Amino acid sequence: MQQNTIDVVSGIFRGKRSYAYRKAVSLFKRFFDELDDMNKKYMLHALEIAIEKWDPSPLYHFLSFKERESVLQGIEYKLVDVPFKTYPGSSLIVLPRPSKNVDVFKDFLGRQDYEVNTRKVHPPSIQDVSDLLYYSLSSPGAFTSGVLRRPFTSFLGQPVIETYMYTALDGELYGKLSHYLPHAHSLEVIKEDDLLKEFYLATLDGFFEESYVIFIFTVRYNEIFTNHYHRAYRIALLEAGSALSTFLRVAAALGLKARVSLDFIDRHICRHLELDCYSEFPYALVSIFRA
Structure with missing residues:
Protein backbone atom coordinates (compact mmCIF):
# COMPACT_ATOMS: atom_id res chain seq x y z
CA MET A 1 0.00 0.00 0.00
CA VAL A 80 -17.75 14.75 12.15
CA ASP A 81 -17.76 17.01 15.16
CA VAL A 82 -19.21 20.06 13.42
CA PRO A 83 -22.38 21.30 15.14
CA PHE A 84 -25.49 21.07 13.01
CA LYS A 85 -28.84 22.82 13.14
CA THR A 86 -32.16 21.01 13.18
CA TYR A 87 -34.59 22.51 10.72
CA PRO A 88 -37.95 20.90 9.92
CA GLY A 89 -37.13 21.25 6.25
CA SER A 90 -33.98 19.18 6.48
CA SER A 91 -34.26 15.52 5.72
CA LEU A 92 -35.35 14.02 9.00
CA ILE A 93 -34.99 10.46 7.82
CA VAL A 94 -32.36 9.05 5.52
CA LEU A 95 -34.20 6.66 3.26
CA PRO A 96 -32.25 4.00 1.39
CA ARG A 97 -30.59 4.57 -1.90
CA PRO A 98 -32.36 2.61 -4.63
CA SER A 99 -33.51 -0.77 -3.34
CA LYS A 100 -35.82 -3.31 -4.92
CA ASN A 101 -36.98 -4.96 -1.71
CA VAL A 102 -39.37 -2.76 0.22
CA ASP A 103 -40.39 -5.70 2.42
CA VAL A 104 -36.89 -5.89 3.84
CA PHE A 105 -37.05 -2.19 4.57
CA LYS A 106 -40.35 -2.64 6.39
CA ASP A 107 -38.73 -5.26 8.61
CA PHE A 108 -36.57 -2.50 10.10
CA LEU A 109 -39.36 -0.07 10.86
CA GLY A 110 -39.55 -1.19 14.48
CA ARG A 111 -42.62 -2.06 16.47
CA GLN A 112 -45.85 -1.86 14.54
CA ASP A 113 -47.74 -0.13 17.35
CA TYR A 114 -46.12 3.11 16.22
CA GLU A 115 -48.49 3.03 13.25
CA VAL A 116 -52.13 3.97 13.65
CA ASN A 117 -54.99 4.04 11.19
CA THR A 118 -57.38 6.52 12.78
CA ARG A 119 -58.10 9.69 10.85
CA LYS A 120 -59.03 11.61 14.00
CA VAL A 121 -55.67 13.20 14.51
CA HIS A 122 -54.33 16.61 15.46
CA PRO A 123 -51.28 18.47 14.16
CA PRO A 124 -48.37 18.56 16.61
CA SER A 125 -47.59 21.73 18.49
CA ILE A 126 -44.50 23.83 17.90
CA GLN A 127 -42.89 22.27 20.96
CA ASP A 128 -43.78 18.77 19.76
CA VAL A 129 -42.00 19.26 16.46
CA SER A 130 -39.06 21.08 18.02
CA ASP A 131 -38.53 18.30 20.57
CA LEU A 132 -38.89 15.59 17.97
CA LEU A 133 -36.31 17.21 15.70
CA TYR A 134 -33.88 17.90 18.49
CA TYR A 135 -33.93 14.50 20.12
CA SER A 136 -34.03 12.56 16.86
CA LEU A 137 -31.12 14.36 15.28
CA SER A 138 -28.93 14.85 18.35
CA SER A 139 -29.30 11.55 20.19
CA PRO A 140 -26.02 9.59 20.20
CA GLY A 141 -26.20 6.81 17.64
CA ALA A 142 -29.57 7.99 16.39
CA PHE A 143 -28.54 7.76 12.76
CA THR A 144 -26.06 5.35 11.28
CA SER A 145 -25.58 7.47 8.19
CA GLY A 146 -23.03 10.27 8.19
CA VAL A 147 -25.19 12.25 5.78
CA LEU A 148 -27.04 14.05 8.57
CA ARG A 149 -23.93 14.90 10.53
CA ARG A 150 -23.14 18.27 9.00
CA PRO A 151 -24.51 21.81 9.22
CA PHE A 152 -27.79 22.39 7.40
CA THR A 153 -27.13 25.79 5.93
CA SER A 154 -28.43 25.25 2.41
CA PHE A 155 -30.24 21.99 1.95
CA LEU A 156 -33.45 22.44 -0.03
CA GLY A 157 -32.92 20.91 -3.41
CA GLN A 158 -29.17 20.95 -2.92
CA PRO A 159 -26.87 17.90 -3.07
CA VAL A 160 -25.58 16.76 0.30
CA ILE A 161 -22.39 14.75 -0.16
CA GLU A 162 -23.25 12.55 -3.16
CA THR A 163 -26.80 11.80 -2.08
CA TYR A 164 -29.70 14.03 -3.01
CA MET A 165 -32.34 14.49 -0.33
CA TYR A 166 -35.62 16.31 -0.72
CA THR A 167 -38.67 16.98 1.37
CA ALA A 168 -42.19 18.09 0.61
CA LEU A 169 -41.05 21.59 1.58
CA ASP A 170 -39.02 21.82 -1.61
CA GLY A 171 -41.45 23.74 -3.78
CA GLU A 172 -39.95 22.94 -7.17
CA LEU A 173 -39.71 19.22 -6.59
CA TYR A 174 -43.10 19.19 -4.89
CA GLY A 175 -44.66 20.55 -8.05
CA LYS A 176 -43.11 17.80 -10.13
CA LEU A 177 -43.87 14.98 -7.73
CA SER A 178 -47.44 16.01 -6.90
CA HIS A 179 -48.62 14.11 -9.98
CA TYR A 180 -47.08 10.87 -8.75
CA LEU A 181 -47.22 10.83 -4.95
CA PRO A 182 -50.63 9.64 -3.74
CA HIS A 183 -50.90 12.03 -0.78
CA ALA A 184 -49.02 15.00 -2.13
CA HIS A 185 -52.23 16.90 -2.81
CA SER A 186 -52.71 17.28 0.95
CA LEU A 187 -49.49 19.22 1.35
CA GLU A 188 -48.93 22.92 1.01
CA VAL A 189 -45.67 24.22 -0.37
CA ILE A 190 -43.74 26.17 2.23
CA LYS A 191 -41.56 29.06 1.15
CA GLU A 192 -37.83 28.56 1.53
CA ASP A 193 -37.42 32.00 3.09
CA ASP A 194 -37.60 31.92 6.86
CA LEU A 195 -38.36 28.24 6.61
CA LEU A 196 -38.65 27.52 10.32
CA LYS A 197 -41.22 30.25 10.91
CA GLU A 198 -43.18 29.41 7.79
CA PHE A 199 -43.33 25.76 8.71
CA TYR A 200 -44.69 26.45 12.17
CA LEU A 201 -47.24 28.89 10.83
CA ALA A 202 -48.40 26.39 8.25
CA THR A 203 -48.79 23.73 10.91
CA LEU A 204 -50.72 25.96 13.28
CA ASP A 205 -52.94 27.34 10.54
CA GLY A 206 -53.98 23.84 9.54
CA PHE A 207 -52.48 23.88 6.07
CA PHE A 208 -51.84 20.20 6.52
CA GLU A 209 -55.17 18.44 6.38
CA GLU A 210 -54.64 16.03 9.22
CA SER A 211 -51.08 16.04 10.41
CA TYR A 212 -47.50 17.00 9.79
CA VAL A 213 -46.61 15.05 6.65
CA ILE A 214 -43.25 14.88 4.95
CA PHE A 215 -41.75 12.65 2.32
CA ILE A 216 -38.06 12.01 2.06
CA PHE A 217 -36.11 9.91 -0.38
CA THR A 218 -32.63 9.65 -1.79
CA VAL A 219 -31.98 9.65 -5.49
CA ARG A 220 -28.51 8.63 -6.47
CA TYR A 221 -24.97 7.93 -5.47
CA ASN A 222 -21.85 8.81 -7.38
CA GLU A 223 -21.42 6.98 -10.67
CA ILE A 224 -18.01 5.65 -9.72
CA PHE A 225 -19.66 3.19 -7.37
CA THR A 226 -21.89 1.57 -9.98
CA ASN A 227 -19.94 -1.67 -9.80
CA HIS A 228 -20.46 -1.82 -6.06
CA TYR A 229 -24.11 -0.88 -6.11
CA HIS A 230 -25.46 -4.28 -5.07
CA ARG A 231 -23.53 -3.91 -1.83
CA ALA A 232 -24.79 -0.37 -1.33
CA TYR A 233 -28.39 -1.61 -1.56
CA ARG A 234 -28.12 -3.67 1.57
CA ILE A 235 -26.04 -1.21 3.55
CA ALA A 236 -28.33 1.71 2.76
CA LEU A 237 -31.37 -0.37 3.59
CA LEU A 238 -30.04 -1.14 7.05
CA GLU A 239 -29.08 2.48 7.63
CA ALA A 240 -32.50 3.71 6.60
CA GLY A 241 -34.32 1.20 8.74
CA SER A 242 -32.26 2.12 11.75
CA ALA A 243 -32.78 5.84 11.20
CA LEU A 244 -36.52 5.54 10.68
CA SER A 245 -36.91 3.19 13.64
CA THR A 246 -35.06 5.67 15.87
CA PHE A 247 -37.21 8.51 14.62
CA LEU A 248 -40.40 6.60 15.41
CA ARG A 249 -39.18 5.60 18.86
CA VAL A 250 -38.38 9.22 19.69
CA ALA A 251 -41.83 10.25 18.47
CA ALA A 252 -43.44 7.60 20.68
CA ALA A 253 -41.39 8.68 23.69
CA LEU A 254 -42.66 12.22 23.19
CA GLY A 255 -46.25 11.02 23.08
CA LEU A 256 -46.61 11.39 19.32
CA LYS A 257 -47.90 8.88 16.80
CA ALA A 258 -46.57 8.25 13.33
CA ARG A 259 -47.96 6.74 10.17
CA VAL A 260 -45.51 5.59 7.51
CA SER A 261 -46.32 4.85 3.88
CA LEU A 262 -43.65 3.46 1.59
CA ASP A 263 -43.61 3.17 -2.17
CA PHE A 264 -41.32 3.37 -5.16
CA ILE A 265 -40.87 5.76 -8.05
CA ASP A 266 -39.53 3.99 -11.11
CA ARG A 267 -36.86 5.00 -13.57
CA HIS A 268 -39.32 6.39 -16.11
CA ILE A 269 -40.61 8.91 -13.59
CA CYS A 270 -37.01 9.64 -12.62
CA ARG A 271 -36.24 10.66 -16.16
CA HIS A 272 -39.44 12.69 -16.40
CA LEU A 273 -38.44 14.55 -13.24
CA GLU A 274 -34.94 15.02 -14.65
CA LEU A 275 -33.46 13.12 -11.72
CA ASP A 276 -30.56 10.71 -11.97
CA CYS A 277 -31.22 7.27 -10.57
CA TYR A 278 -30.19 3.82 -11.66
CA SER A 279 -33.41 1.99 -10.84
CA GLU A 280 -36.54 2.34 -8.73
CA PHE A 281 -35.99 4.34 -5.59
CA PRO A 282 -38.14 4.52 -2.48
CA TYR A 283 -39.89 7.38 -0.82
CA ALA A 284 -41.84 7.64 2.40
CA LEU A 285 -44.73 9.71 3.63
CA VAL A 286 -44.47 10.16 7.39
CA SER A 287 -47.35 11.64 9.36
CA ILE A 288 -46.55 12.87 12.85
CA PHE A 289 -49.51 13.72 15.04
CA ARG A 290 -51.22 13.42 18.39
CA ALA A 291 -54.00 10.85 18.40
Whole structure:
Protein backbone atom coordinates (compact mmCIF):
# COMPACT_ATOMS: atom_id res chain seq x y z
CA MET A 1 0.00 0.00 0.00
CA GLN A 2 1.45 3.33 -1.02
CA GLN A 3 2.46 5.75 1.74
CA ASN A 4 0.24 8.52 0.37
CA THR A 5 -2.71 6.14 0.58
CA ILE A 6 -1.91 5.46 4.23
CA ASP A 7 -1.76 9.21 4.75
CA VAL A 8 -5.21 9.52 3.23
CA VAL A 9 -6.58 6.86 5.54
CA SER A 10 -4.87 8.58 8.45
CA GLY A 11 -6.56 11.82 7.52
CA ILE A 12 -9.98 10.22 7.59
CA PHE A 13 -9.55 9.00 11.10
CA ARG A 14 -7.90 12.22 12.19
CA GLY A 15 -4.70 10.56 13.27
CA LYS A 16 -6.36 8.42 15.95
CA ARG A 17 -4.25 5.48 17.01
CA SER A 18 -7.07 3.44 18.51
CA TYR A 19 -7.59 -0.26 17.93
CA ALA A 20 -10.38 0.58 15.50
CA TYR A 21 -8.04 2.86 13.58
CA ARG A 22 -5.28 0.25 13.33
CA LYS A 23 -7.77 -2.40 12.26
CA ALA A 24 -9.24 -0.05 9.65
CA VAL A 25 -5.84 0.71 8.14
CA SER A 26 -5.01 -2.99 8.03
CA LEU A 27 -8.33 -3.73 6.37
CA PHE A 28 -7.92 -0.99 3.77
CA LYS A 29 -4.40 -2.17 3.01
CA ARG A 30 -5.65 -5.69 2.31
CA PHE A 31 -8.50 -4.44 0.14
CA PHE A 32 -6.31 -1.96 -1.71
CA ASP A 33 -3.70 -4.59 -2.57
CA GLU A 34 -6.39 -6.87 -3.98
CA LEU A 35 -8.00 -4.25 -6.21
CA ASP A 36 -7.24 -3.84 -9.88
CA ASP A 37 -5.90 -0.49 -11.12
CA MET A 38 -9.33 0.94 -11.93
CA ASN A 39 -10.81 0.05 -8.56
CA LYS A 40 -7.72 1.38 -6.80
CA LYS A 41 -8.48 4.68 -8.47
CA TYR A 42 -12.10 4.46 -7.30
CA MET A 43 -11.08 3.67 -3.74
CA LEU A 44 -8.63 6.54 -3.57
CA HIS A 45 -11.36 8.82 -4.84
CA ALA A 46 -13.70 7.48 -2.16
CA LEU A 47 -11.09 8.21 0.49
CA GLU A 48 -10.70 11.75 -0.81
CA ILE A 49 -14.46 12.24 -0.67
CA ALA A 50 -14.51 10.91 2.87
CA ILE A 51 -11.96 13.49 3.95
CA GLU A 52 -13.38 16.41 2.00
CA LYS A 53 -16.96 15.76 3.08
CA TRP A 54 -16.19 14.46 6.57
CA ASP A 55 -18.21 11.36 5.85
CA PRO A 56 -17.07 7.71 5.70
CA SER A 57 -20.06 6.42 3.73
CA PRO A 58 -18.26 6.34 0.32
CA LEU A 59 -15.97 3.73 1.84
CA TYR A 60 -18.85 1.40 2.61
CA HIS A 61 -18.91 0.27 -1.00
CA PHE A 62 -15.57 -1.44 -0.52
CA LEU A 63 -16.58 -3.37 2.59
CA SER A 64 -19.02 -6.14 3.26
CA PHE A 65 -21.73 -5.29 5.75
CA LYS A 66 -20.05 -7.32 8.49
CA GLU A 67 -16.68 -5.70 7.85
CA ARG A 68 -18.23 -2.29 7.71
CA GLU A 69 -20.02 -2.90 11.01
CA SER A 70 -16.92 -4.14 12.81
CA VAL A 71 -14.57 -1.43 11.58
CA LEU A 72 -16.50 1.72 10.78
CA GLN A 73 -19.58 1.83 12.97
CA GLY A 74 -17.67 2.39 16.16
CA ILE A 75 -15.72 5.35 14.84
CA GLU A 76 -17.90 7.04 12.21
CA TYR A 77 -19.46 9.36 14.79
CA LYS A 78 -15.99 10.67 15.62
CA LEU A 79 -15.41 11.79 12.05
CA VAL A 80 -17.75 14.75 12.15
CA ASP A 81 -17.76 17.01 15.16
CA VAL A 82 -19.21 20.06 13.42
CA PRO A 83 -22.38 21.30 15.14
CA PHE A 84 -25.49 21.07 13.01
CA LYS A 85 -28.84 22.82 13.14
CA THR A 86 -32.16 21.01 13.18
CA TYR A 87 -34.59 22.51 10.72
CA PRO A 88 -37.95 20.90 9.92
CA GLY A 89 -37.13 21.25 6.25
CA SER A 90 -33.98 19.18 6.48
CA SER A 91 -34.26 15.52 5.72
CA LEU A 92 -35.35 14.02 9.00
CA ILE A 93 -34.99 10.46 7.82
CA VAL A 94 -32.36 9.05 5.52
CA LEU A 95 -34.20 6.66 3.26
CA PRO A 96 -32.25 4.00 1.39
CA ARG A 97 -30.59 4.57 -1.90
CA PRO A 98 -32.36 2.61 -4.63
CA SER A 99 -33.51 -0.77 -3.34
CA LYS A 100 -35.82 -3.31 -4.92
CA ASN A 101 -36.98 -4.96 -1.71
CA VAL A 102 -39.37 -2.76 0.22
CA ASP A 103 -40.39 -5.70 2.42
CA VAL A 104 -36.89 -5.89 3.84
CA PHE A 105 -37.05 -2.19 4.57
CA LYS A 106 -40.35 -2.64 6.39
CA ASP A 107 -38.73 -5.26 8.61
CA PHE A 108 -36.57 -2.50 10.10
CA LEU A 109 -39.36 -0.07 10.86
CA GLY A 110 -39.55 -1.19 14.48
CA ARG A 111 -42.62 -2.06 16.47
CA GLN A 112 -45.85 -1.86 14.54
CA ASP A 113 -47.74 -0.13 17.35
CA TYR A 114 -46.12 3.11 16.22
CA GLU A 115 -48.49 3.03 13.25
CA VAL A 116 -52.13 3.97 13.65
CA ASN A 117 -54.99 4.04 11.19
CA THR A 118 -57.38 6.52 12.78
CA ARG A 119 -58.10 9.69 10.85
CA LYS A 120 -59.03 11.61 14.00
CA VAL A 121 -55.67 13.20 14.51
CA HIS A 122 -54.33 16.61 15.46
CA PRO A 123 -51.28 18.47 14.16
CA PRO A 124 -48.37 18.56 16.61
CA SER A 125 -47.59 21.73 18.49
CA ILE A 126 -44.50 23.83 17.90
CA GLN A 127 -42.89 22.27 20.96
CA ASP A 128 -43.78 18.77 19.76
CA VAL A 129 -42.00 19.26 16.46
CA SER A 130 -39.06 21.08 18.02
CA ASP A 131 -38.53 18.30 20.57
CA LEU A 132 -38.89 15.59 17.97
CA LEU A 133 -36.31 17.21 15.70
CA TYR A 134 -33.88 17.90 18.49
CA TYR A 135 -33.93 14.50 20.12
CA SER A 136 -34.03 12.56 16.86
CA LEU A 137 -31.12 14.36 15.28
CA SER A 138 -28.93 14.85 18.35
CA SER A 139 -29.30 11.55 20.19
CA PRO A 140 -26.02 9.59 20.20
CA GLY A 141 -26.20 6.81 17.64
CA ALA A 142 -29.57 7.99 16.39
CA PHE A 143 -28.54 7.76 12.76
CA THR A 144 -26.06 5.35 11.28
CA SER A 145 -25.58 7.47 8.19
CA GLY A 146 -23.03 10.27 8.19
CA VAL A 147 -25.19 12.25 5.78
CA LEU A 148 -27.04 14.05 8.57
CA ARG A 149 -23.93 14.90 10.53
CA ARG A 150 -23.14 18.27 9.00
CA PRO A 151 -24.51 21.81 9.22
CA PHE A 152 -27.79 22.39 7.40
CA THR A 153 -27.13 25.79 5.93
CA SER A 154 -28.43 25.25 2.41
CA PHE A 155 -30.24 21.99 1.95
CA LEU A 156 -33.45 22.44 -0.03
CA GLY A 157 -32.92 20.91 -3.41
CA GLN A 158 -29.17 20.95 -2.92
CA PRO A 159 -26.87 17.90 -3.07
CA VAL A 160 -25.58 16.76 0.30
CA ILE A 161 -22.39 14.75 -0.16
CA GLU A 162 -23.25 12.55 -3.16
CA THR A 163 -26.80 11.80 -2.08
CA TYR A 164 -29.70 14.03 -3.01
CA MET A 165 -32.34 14.49 -0.33
CA TYR A 166 -35.62 16.31 -0.72
CA THR A 167 -38.67 16.98 1.37
CA ALA A 168 -42.19 18.09 0.61
CA LEU A 169 -41.05 21.59 1.58
CA ASP A 170 -39.02 21.82 -1.61
CA GLY A 171 -41.45 23.74 -3.78
CA GLU A 172 -39.95 22.94 -7.17
CA LEU A 173 -39.71 19.22 -6.59
CA TYR A 174 -43.10 19.19 -4.89
CA GLY A 175 -44.66 20.55 -8.05
CA LYS A 176 -43.11 17.80 -10.13
CA LEU A 177 -43.87 14.98 -7.73
CA SER A 178 -47.44 16.01 -6.90
CA HIS A 179 -48.62 14.11 -9.98
CA TYR A 180 -47.08 10.87 -8.75
CA LEU A 181 -47.22 10.83 -4.95
CA PRO A 182 -50.63 9.64 -3.74
CA HIS A 183 -50.90 12.03 -0.78
CA ALA A 184 -49.02 15.00 -2.13
CA HIS A 185 -52.23 16.90 -2.81
CA SER A 186 -52.71 17.28 0.95
CA LEU A 187 -49.49 19.22 1.35
CA GLU A 188 -48.93 22.92 1.01
CA VAL A 189 -45.67 24.22 -0.37
CA ILE A 190 -43.74 26.17 2.23
CA LYS A 191 -41.56 29.06 1.15
CA GLU A 192 -37.83 28.56 1.53
CA ASP A 193 -37.42 32.00 3.09
CA ASP A 194 -37.60 31.92 6.86
CA LEU A 195 -38.36 28.24 6.61
CA LEU A 196 -38.65 27.52 10.32
CA LYS A 197 -41.22 30.25 10.91
CA GLU A 198 -43.18 29.41 7.79
CA PHE A 199 -43.33 25.76 8.71
CA TYR A 200 -44.69 26.45 12.17
CA LEU A 201 -47.24 28.89 10.83
CA ALA A 202 -48.40 26.39 8.25
CA THR A 203 -48.79 23.73 10.91
CA LEU A 204 -50.72 25.96 13.28
CA ASP A 205 -52.94 27.34 10.54
CA GLY A 206 -53.98 23.84 9.54
CA PHE A 207 -52.48 23.88 6.07
CA PHE A 208 -51.84 20.20 6.52
CA GLU A 209 -55.17 18.44 6.38
CA GLU A 210 -54.64 16.03 9.22
CA SER A 211 -51.08 16.04 10.41
CA TYR A 212 -47.50 17.00 9.79
CA VAL A 213 -46.61 15.05 6.65
CA ILE A 214 -43.25 14.88 4.95
CA PHE A 215 -41.75 12.65 2.32
CA ILE A 216 -38.06 12.01 2.06
CA PHE A 217 -36.11 9.91 -0.38
CA THR A 218 -32.63 9.65 -1.79
CA VAL A 219 -31.98 9.65 -5.49
CA ARG A 220 -28.51 8.63 -6.47
CA TYR A 221 -24.97 7.93 -5.47
CA ASN A 222 -21.85 8.81 -7.38
CA GLU A 223 -21.42 6.98 -10.67
CA ILE A 224 -18.01 5.65 -9.72
CA PHE A 225 -19.66 3.19 -7.37
CA THR A 226 -21.89 1.57 -9.98
CA ASN A 227 -19.94 -1.67 -9.80
CA HIS A 228 -20.46 -1.82 -6.06
CA TYR A 229 -24.11 -0.88 -6.11
CA HIS A 230 -25.46 -4.28 -5.07
CA ARG A 231 -23.53 -3.91 -1.83
CA ALA A 232 -24.79 -0.37 -1.33
CA TYR A 233 -28.39 -1.61 -1.56
CA ARG A 234 -28.12 -3.67 1.57
CA ILE A 235 -26.04 -1.21 3.55
CA ALA A 236 -28.33 1.71 2.76
CA LEU A 237 -31.37 -0.37 3.59
CA LEU A 238 -30.04 -1.14 7.05
CA GLU A 239 -29.08 2.48 7.63
CA ALA A 240 -32.50 3.71 6.60
CA GLY A 241 -34.32 1.20 8.74
CA SER A 242 -32.26 2.12 11.75
CA ALA A 243 -32.78 5.84 11.20
CA LEU A 244 -36.52 5.54 10.68
CA SER A 245 -36.91 3.19 13.64
CA THR A 246 -35.06 5.67 15.87
CA PHE A 247 -37.21 8.51 14.62
CA LEU A 248 -40.40 6.60 15.41
CA ARG A 249 -39.18 5.60 18.86
CA VAL A 250 -38.38 9.22 19.69
CA ALA A 251 -41.83 10.25 18.47
CA ALA A 252 -43.44 7.60 20.68
CA ALA A 253 -41.39 8.68 23.69
CA LEU A 254 -42.66 12.22 23.19
CA GLY A 255 -46.25 11.02 23.08
CA LEU A 256 -46.61 11.39 19.32
CA LYS A 257 -47.90 8.88 16.80
CA ALA A 258 -46.57 8.25 13.33
CA ARG A 259 -47.96 6.74 10.17
CA VAL A 260 -45.51 5.59 7.51
CA SER A 261 -46.32 4.85 3.88
CA LEU A 262 -43.65 3.46 1.59
CA ASP A 263 -43.61 3.17 -2.17
CA PHE A 264 -41.32 3.37 -5.16
CA ILE A 265 -40.87 5.76 -8.05
CA ASP A 266 -39.53 3.99 -11.11
CA ARG A 267 -36.86 5.00 -13.57
CA HIS A 268 -39.32 6.39 -16.11
CA ILE A 269 -40.61 8.91 -13.59
CA CYS A 270 -37.01 9.64 -12.62
CA ARG A 271 -36.24 10.66 -16.16
CA HIS A 272 -39.44 12.69 -16.40
CA LEU A 273 -38.44 14.55 -13.24
CA GLU A 274 -34.94 15.02 -14.65
CA LEU A 275 -33.46 13.12 -11.72
CA ASP A 276 -30.56 10.71 -11.97
CA CYS A 277 -31.22 7.27 -10.57
CA TYR A 278 -30.19 3.82 -11.66
CA SER A 279 -33.41 1.99 -10.84
CA GLU A 280 -36.54 2.34 -8.73
CA PHE A 281 -35.99 4.34 -5.59
CA PRO A 282 -38.14 4.52 -2.48
CA TYR A 283 -39.89 7.38 -0.82
CA ALA A 284 -41.84 7.64 2.40
CA LEU A 285 -44.73 9.71 3.63
CA VAL A 286 -44.47 10.16 7.39
CA SER A 287 -47.35 11.64 9.36
CA ILE A 288 -46.55 12.87 12.85
CA PHE A 289 -49.51 13.72 15.04
CA ARG A 290 -51.22 13.42 18.39
CA ALA A 291 -54.00 10.85 18.40
